[in-house]
Every structure is written in C-alpha cells, then in structure tokens.
Amino acid sequence: MSARTLYEKVWDRHVVVPETAETPGVMYVDLHLVHEVTSPQAFSEIEARGLKVRRPDRTFATLDHSTPTLPAGADGQRPYFTAAAKNQVETLEANCERHGVELAGWDSDQRGVVHVMGPELGLTQPGMTVVCGDSHTATHGAFGALAFGIGTSEVGHVLATQCLLQRRAKSMRVTVGGALRPGVSGKDVALAVIAAIGFGGGTGYVIEYAGEAVRSLDMEGRMTLCNMSIEAGARAGMIAPDQTTIDWLRGRRHVPADFDTAAADWLTLASDPGATFDKEVVLDGAAIRPMATWGTTPDAGAPVGAPAPHPRKASDQKALDYMGFTAGEATTGHKVDVVFIGSCTNGRLPDLRAAADILRGRKVQPGVRMLVVPGSEAVRRDAEAEGLDRVFTEAGAEWRIPGCSMCIAMNGDFVAPGQLAVSTSNRNFEGRQGKGARTILASPATAAASAVAGVLTDPRAYLEAIHA
Amino acid sequence: MPEAFKVLTSKTLTLSQANIDTDQIIPARFLTTTSREGLGAHAFHDWRYEADGSAKPEAVLNRIDPTEQRILLAGPNFACGSSREHAPWALLDYGFRAVISTEIADIFTSNALKNGFLPIVVDQATWDDLAAHPEQPVTIDLEAGEIRRGNVAPVPFKVEAFARQCLLDGVDTLGWLQSKLPYIQTYERFREPETI
Numbered sequence: 001m002s003a004r005t006l007y008e009k010v011w012d013r014h015v016v017v018p019e020t021a022e023t024p025g026v027m028y029v030d031l032h033l034v035h036e037v038t039s040p041q042a043f044s045e046i047e048a049r050g051l052k053v054r055r056p057d058r059t060f061a062t063l064d065h066s067t068p069t070l071p072a073g074a075d076g077q078r079p080y081f082t083a084a085a086k087n088q089v090e091t092l093e094a095n096c097e098r099h100g101v102e103l104a105g106w107d108s109d110q111r112g113v114v115h116v117m118g119p120e121l122g123l124t125q126p127g128m129t130v131v132c133g134d135s136h137t138a139t140h141g142a143f144g145a146l147a148f149g150i151g152t153s154e155v156g157h158v159l160a161t162q163c164l165l166q167r168r169a170k171s172m173r174v175t176v177g178g179a180l181r182p183g184v185s186g187k188d189v190a191l192a193v194i195a196a197i198g199f200g201g202g203t204g205y206v207i208e209y210a211g212e213a214v215r216s217l218d219m220e221g222r223m224t225l226c227n228m229s230i231e232a233g234a235r236a237g238m239i240a241p242d243q244t245t246i247d248w249l250r251g252r253r254h255v256p257a258d259f260d261t262a263a264a265d266w267l268t269l270a271s272d273p274g275a276t277f278d279k280e281v282v283l284d285g286a287a288i289r290p291m292a293t294w295g296t297t298p299d300a301g302a303p304v305g306a307p308a309p310h311p312r313k314a315s316d317q318k319a320l321d322y323m324g325f326t327a328g329e330a331t332t333g334h335k336v337d338v339v340f341i342g343s344c345t346n347g348r349l350p351d352l353r354a355a356a357d358i359l360r361g362r363k364v365q366p367g368v369r370m371l372v373v374p375g376s377e378a379v380r381r382d383a384e385a386e387g388l389d390r391v392f393t394e395a396g397a398e399w400r401i402p403g404c405s406m407c408i409a410m411n412g413d414f415v416a417p418g419q420l421a422v423s424t425s426n427r428n429f430e431g432r433q434g435k436g437a438r439t440i441l442a443s444p445a446t447a448a449a450s451a452v453a454g455v456l457t458d459p460r461a462y463l464e465a466i467h468a
Numbered sequence: 469m470p471e472a473f474k475v476l477t478s479k480t481l482t483l484s485q486a487n488i489d490t491d492q493i494i495p496a497r498f499l500t501t502t503s504r505e506g507l508g509a510h511a512f513h514d515w516r517y518e519a520d521g522s523a524k525p526e527a528v529l530n531r532i533d534p535t536e537q538r539i540l541l542a543g544p545n546f547a548c549g550s551s552r553e554h555a556p557w558a559l560l561d562y563g564f565r566a567v568i569s570t571e572i573a574d575i576f577t578s579n580a581l582k583n584g585f586l587p588i589v590v591d592q593a594t595w596d597d598l599a600a601h602p603e604q605p606v607t608i609d610l611e612a613g614e615i616r617r618g619n620v621a622p623v624p625f626k627v628e629a630f631a632r633q634c635l636l637d638g639v640d641t642l643g644w645l646q647s648k649l650p651y652i653q654t655y656e657r658f659r660e661p662e663t664i
C-alpha cells in the first residue's frame with residue numbers, strides 16, 4: 001500500500017461505504033459526545049421518526065455550556081441564568097434517560113466541559129473517530145483521533161445510525177521545529193500557527209501537527225493546539241500518538257482492557273515516511289514568544305508587547321477600533337477589567353498550575369475581576385488537592401465549579417459591554433464573551449501575569465523571578 | 469426535511485465585511501432554545517439592536533424587506549466559528565435562502581445544505597460585479613449550476629453532488645443514511661473497534 005498520512009489511516013479504518021463522485025462516504029463514528037446546546041433538536045428529530053439511539057454505549061453526554069458555575073444555593077436550587085438555560089439542561093437529562101445514554105450530570109464526579117471530560121475518562125483514544133455538535137471537537141485529535149464538530153442535523157444522523165456522510169478532506173501538515181522557550185506554552189504555539197495560516201487558511205483541510213516543538217508538548221498542550229484548529233478554519237487537527245500519548249492514557253477509566261496491544265496498534269498510526277500532504281506549513285518553535293491577540297479574529301495574534309499592526313485591510317481597522325487599540329502602539333498599555341482562566345482550550349490542570357505559579361504570593365490588581373473555572377470535576381478535585389484553589393482565592397480571584405462559563409457567556413458569566421478581558425479561551429469575536437466585550441486571547445501564564453499587573457503582560461517577567 | 473431548492477430570483481443584500489462569524493449571525497446567548505423555530509428574531513441581533521433592546525435605525529438589516537432581499541452577498545470567510553446549526557436556522561427564519569461569498573466556512577456549509585440554505589462560493593470578480601449592482605435581481609439556478617444577472621454571461625458554481633441532488637429532489641439525508649443500515653451492521657459485525 002502506498003504511503004498514507006495519519007488522517008488517511010484513521011479514515012480508512014472507518015469507511016462503511018466508500019465515497020463516489022455522486023455520493024459521500026458513510027463513516028463510522030466510534031465516540032459521540034453530546035451536550036445540552038446542540039442536541040435537543042436532534043433528539044426531537046429522531047423521536048419524530050420513531051427512532052432510538054442506535055449505540056448508547058458509544059454516546060456520552062455532559063452538561064457544560066448553560067450551566068451555572070456558582071454552586072446550588074441553600075435551597076438546593078442551581079442559580080441558572082435563565083429559565084431557558086434550566087430547561088435546556090433538563091431536556092438533555094430527560095433525553096439521556098429515555099435513550100439510555102450515560103450522562104455526566106450534576107451529581108456525577110465525571111462532569112466537565114465535553115472536550116476536557118472525554119480525554120480524561122479515556123473515552124478518547126488514538127485512531128478513533130470522535131464527533132460532537134461542537135466545533136472544538138478537534139481537541140481530541142491530540143490523541144491521533146479524527147475528531148471534528150458537526151451540526152445538529154448530523155448529531156441526529158449519528159444518534160440514529162452511528163454514522164455520518166463524509167467526504168475526505170484535504171490534508172495540511174504544520175511542522176513546528178526547534179525547542180520552545182521557557183514561558184511559551186501550547187496556547188502560544190496555537191496562536192502563532194493560526195496567525196501564520198490565517199483565519200480561513202485551513203478551510204477544507206485536516207491539519208496534522210508535527211515537529212520537535214509539538215512533540216515536546218505534554219498532552220494538555222497538544223489538546224490546546226488541536227483545540228484551536230477550527231480557528232484557522234480547519235475542521236480537525238491531529239497529532240500522531242507517541243509514548244507521551246500512551247503514558248497519559250494508561251490506567252484511565254475507559255481504555256481497552258488489553259492496553260499494551262492497543263498501544264502497539266496506536267503507534268502504527270503515524271504518517272508513513274513519504275506520505276504527501278496537499279499543503280505544508282513550517283514554523284520555527286524557538287522563535288515563538290508569549291502571544292496575545294490585538295483584534296477580533298483569532299489569527300490577529302502577535303507577541304505580547306508588540307505594537308498593534310498597521311491595518312492591511314478594512315477589517316483590521318474595524319477590529320482595532322472595536323478593541324480600542326491604536327496601530328503602531330503596544331496593546332500592553334490598556335487597563336484590563338477581567339481575566340478568565342478556563343475553557344476546553346485552557347481549563348486543564350497544567351493550565352491552572354501555570355497560572356497559580358504566577359499568582360502564588362501575589363495579588364490580583366485591584367479593579368480586575370479574575371475568574372478561574374476548572375474544565376471538569378476531575379480538574380477541580382486535583383487542583384484543590386494541590387491547594388491551587390487557595391492560591392487563586394488568596395490572590396483575589398474567584399474559584400468556580402466546572403463549565404464553559406465566560407468562554408461563550410451563555411450561563412451568566414460574561415464580560416460587561418466595553419470591558420477589556422484577557423482570556424484563555426479560543427474566540428475573540430465581537431461580543432463572544434458578552435455583548436460589547438473586548439477579548440484578548442492569551443495563555444494561562446499571560447492571563448495570570450496580566451491579572452497581577454492590571455495590563456496585558458508578558459509572563460516571563462514573573463517567571464524569571466520564580467526561577468531566580 | 470428541508471424545502472427543495474431549484475431556482476431563486478431575488479435582489480441581494482451586501483454585508484461586505486470579512487469573517488462574519490457565527491456569534492454575529494446568532495449570538496450564543498440565544499442558543500438556550502430547544503427548538504429550531506423563531507431564531508430569525510435574533511439573526512444578527514447585536515447588529516440590529518442596542519443594549520437596551522431598541523432597534524438601531526441605521527442598521528441595514530432593519531431597513532430591508534427580507535422577502536425582497538433573500539440572497540446575502542457576504543465578505544470572505546463567512547460563518548466561520550462555531551458548529552451551531554442555529555446559524556442557518558436563524559438566516560432562513562429571517563428570510564434569506566442563500567449566501568454568496570468568496571469563502572465560506574466548512575461546518576456552516578454542511579449545516580446550511582441540510583436545511584435548504586444554499587452557500588455559493590464565487591471568485592472575487594464575480595463577487596465585485598454582484599456587489600456593484602445591488603438593485604438588480606440575481607437568479608440562482610441550482611439545476612443548471614449557475615448564477616445569472618441581467619445580460620451578463622452566467623457564472624457557474626459548484627455544490628457537492630449529493631447535497632445538490634438532495635436539495636433538488638428534496639431527499640431526506642437521514643432516510644438515505646438509514647438505507648445503508650445493512651452495511652453499517654456488517655461493519656459493526658466484522659470491523660468495529662473494541663468497545664469503550
């Protein structure tokens with residue numbers, strides 16, 4: 001057989017009916033993750049047709065987007081933002097109950113943001129196809145799975161048939177060579193990659209990330225990188241499984257009983273030498289600095305402290321105007337109102353540790369509201385066991401219960417109109433974090449450093465103090 | 469099941485800015501619905517309404533008759549961002565049936581086609597030509613696979629073959645997928661990977 005890419009190998013394993021010029025292929029789905037926002041209409045659709053969930057054993061649900069991050073009150077009532085949010089949560093609870101789908105609900109110690117929960121339970125495994133009605137499903141590609149977001153109609157397709165109609169995508173390899181510098185994280189790599197490819201530059205592609213800098217990332221850093229593939233327009237991002245992947249998965253709840261046999265198979269998934277990609281992009285990892293965005297698209301990234309660029313197109317000027325930044329001036333001079341640490345991009349334990357390392361013994365600048373939201377109950381437990389929650393609260397930050405929170409601002413956690421936020425989430429679109437909110441995307445370390453300084457700040461200033 | 473789409477003739481509405489993301493088309497705070505209906509009221513909400521809920525009189529979307537301008541002419545990288553199918557639901561409910569752009573996001577394209585909303589990618593010259601003639605009706609002919617305007621030579625466009633057939637014939641994709649059940653069973657019997 002000719003040399004194949006990682007993507008082709010995973011694709012080939014899941015073809016139920018091959019594609020033709022007239023019809024797309026039928027692709028089997030190994031893992032279907034479900035949350036409350038994009039599933040209600042899909043359950044209604046299959047029920048209207050008298051259908052059942054075909055494979056409840058391959059379907060896992062969680063509550064994350066519309067859920068409050070403050071605990072239930074003394075009366076046991078959860079502080080839902082709206083009646084609609086509560087109804088949406090209860091609709092998923094009822095749908096899962098009726099169809100026998102396992103739900104990591106309010107009473108579960110497994111509940112978490114869908115893309116944090118799946119991997120940590122070992123549900124996500126190399127070589128799988130993973131889908132979810134959520135564009136950041138690409139996160140799971142960090143394990144060498146083919147993982148992508150689907151719409152609600154397709155959620156219905158998968159619920160009813162465990163399959164999807166798919167055409168093969170084009171392939172792009174993004175190689176980040178060299179060694180990353182201290183203080184540079186997976187998030188900084190992601191923002192640098194997106195800036196290089198452009199916001200729509202990945203449209204139609206599945207990206208494979210390769211190179212020494214990518215290999216050097218831990219699994220959480222790899223998940224951060226794959227998570228943001230959609231911000232370059234790519235549906236999926238993948239990284240070939242290696243020893244780091246296997247070590248991370250070993251012992252997790254849902255991994256195969258014969259783990260070593262599975263692991264040996266996973267290592268065969270790497271792209272063959274000589275496999276060709278439709279497009280190649282190469283970056284120097286050693287040249288990447290802590291990154292932050294200056295505009296309203298995720299590709300508007302630049303090293304922290306760099307001057308905002310002179311507009312090359314009308315949309316650049318519009319973005320600068322919205323953000324209140326001036327071309328040619330650094331964006332580090334503006335007072336920050338809100339700092340958010342969390343989301344499926346940066347709500348994992350190493351992310352919280354990176355932020356806590358900076359906050360330990362320091363205070364959040366008066367006037368800055370800092371919200372730390374762990375990505376899952378497991379992350380919350382582990383962080384509390386290490387005392388990270390106390391580091392945050394002693395510094396003056398709020399420590400919340402898991403959920404998407406301010407990443408999408410559906411649950412009542414939002415940035416007020418006109419406020420400037422430094423956020424570890426993935427989208428800086430106008431109004432994404434609340435109507436009129438202005439968002440700077442950055443790493444957990446940069447966000448924490450900015451909370452201490454009260455302005456956007458390169459975390460290395462504080463890190464040097466730590467390591468001195 | 470979506471309405472069939474064969475030929476549509478309408479004036480266009482130009483929204484020329486690049487990267488009109490799904491949070492602009494339908495802000496996330498309106499996603500707590502459990503139905504597909506009624507989302508048109510929130511389409512481009514923050515472009516149309518002030519923080520206090522009053523309509524912005526200067527907003528172009530508040531000044532048009534949606535039954536007359538059913539084709540959006542949008543800047544590049546239209547509908548980038550989230551996978552929310554609420555985006556095409558909102559556009560359809562508002563009154564649009566198609567979008568023409570030089571670049572349209574993948575997931576939106578797939579969602580739109582399943583709902584009878586036609587995403588059409590054209591080159592820059594065609595886009596510029598359409599934008600220069602906002603008053604002239606444009607015909608989108610899916611059967612012929614071309615866009616026509618006045619006496620200008622028709623411009624061909626491509627839609628994925630199966631999606632096109634589904635739109636023309638009103639085929640139900642889930643029903644079609646279910647017809648492959650014997651293959652799915654065979655796959656599960658012989659090739660399905662270990663259960664999780």
Ligand code: SF4
Nearest residue numbers: 136343344404407408
């Ligand atoms: S954390 Fe943000 S990006 Fe991730 S699933 Fe939740 S809303 Fe989507």
